[in-house]
Amino acid sequence: MTNSAPHDALPPDGQMPSDEELDRLWAPWTPSEVTERLAHVRAPWCVAGGWAIDLYLGGTPRLHADIEIAVPRQAFPEIVHALPGFQWDVAGAGRLWPYAVAGKHPDLHQTWCRDPASGRYHLDVFREPHTRGRWVCRRDPSITLPYDEVIGHRDGMPYLVPEVALLFKARRTDARDHDDFARAAPQLTDTARNRLAGWITRLYPDHVWLGQLADAP
The missing domain is CATH 1.25.40 (Serine Threonine Protein Phosphatase 5, Tetratricopeptide repeat)
Known part of the structure; x- marks a missing residue:
C-alpha cells in the first residue's frame, strides 16, 4: 500500500508501523461499499490506484491490500461528514499522524479512515490539488484536466481514468x-x-x- 511523501520538514514524531503491522491493520472496503457510503457526497471523487484499473477493465479484479479514492483537497470535509464515527490518520514517508496534527501539511495527502473500535483501516483518501473545477497533478501542476475527463464510471462506481x-x-x-x-x-x-x-x-x-x-x- 502507498505511504510516501517527502522526508524534509515533516511533522515531528509520528508512528512508524512495520509493513507486517499495516497488513494486519488494513481491512479495506470494496469499491461498491465505498460508493454506497459516499452516495451523498457532492464533490467529485473516484476510486484510484489499482482498483481504478480493475474498474476500467471490468471482469475479475486482482487482489488488493487497500483501497484508495481521490477527492479535491478542499472537499475532504465532505468525505469526513459522510463517514461519521470514524477517525482519520495522515500517512507519509512510512509514518502516521493524527489528522489534527498533520492534516494541513502541504506535502502530505494520504488520509486513512480508521475504525476507533477495532483500529482497522478501511479507506485511503488522496486529497488532491484542484483549481476552478479542474484536477491538478500534484507532481506537475501543468498537467490538468476537467473532472468529467478524470472520472469514469462502472456500474455506478466512479474511478480514476x-x-x-x-x-x-x-x-x-x-x-x-x-x-x-x-x-x-x-x-x-x-x-x-x-x-x-x-x-x-x-x-x-x-x-x-x-x-x-x-x-x-
Whole structure:
C-alpha cells in the first residue's frame, strides 16, 4: 500500500508501523461499499490506484491490500461528514499522524479512515490539488484536466481514468504497477495513450513504459 511523501520538514514524531503491522491493520472496503457510503457526497471523487484499473477493465479484479479514492483537497470535509464515527490518520514517508496534527501539511495527502473500535483501516483518501473545477497533478501542476475527463464510471462506481491512474503508478513501478500497466495499456483509447505517453515523457523521460506505449496497437 502507498505511504510516501517527502522526508524534509515533516511533522515531528509520528508512528512508524512495520509493513507486517499495516497488513494486519488494513481491512479495506470494496469499491461498491465505498460508493454506497459516499452516495451523498457532492464533490467529485473516484476510486484510484489499482482498483481504478480493475474498474476500467471490468471482469475479475486482482487482489488488493487497500483501497484508495481521490477527492479535491478542499472537499475532504465532505468525505469526513459522510463517514461519521470514524477517525482519520495522515500517512507519509512510512509514518502516521493524527489528522489534527498533520492534516494541513502541504506535502502530505494520504488520509486513512480508521475504525476507533477495532483500529482497522478501511479507506485511503488522496486529497488532491484542484483549481476552478479542474484536477491538478500534484507532481506537475501543468498537467490538468476537467473532472468529467478524470472520472469514469462502472456500474455506478466512479474511478480514476486509466491514463491518470497509470501516471501515478509510473513513479514506483513495483510488480503490481507493471502488471496493472500490462493489463490496461492494450485497452487504452488513442487519447488516453497519447496523454499518458506525453505525461510520462515530461516526468520520467527514460521510463520503460514509453516504448511499450509506442508499440501498442
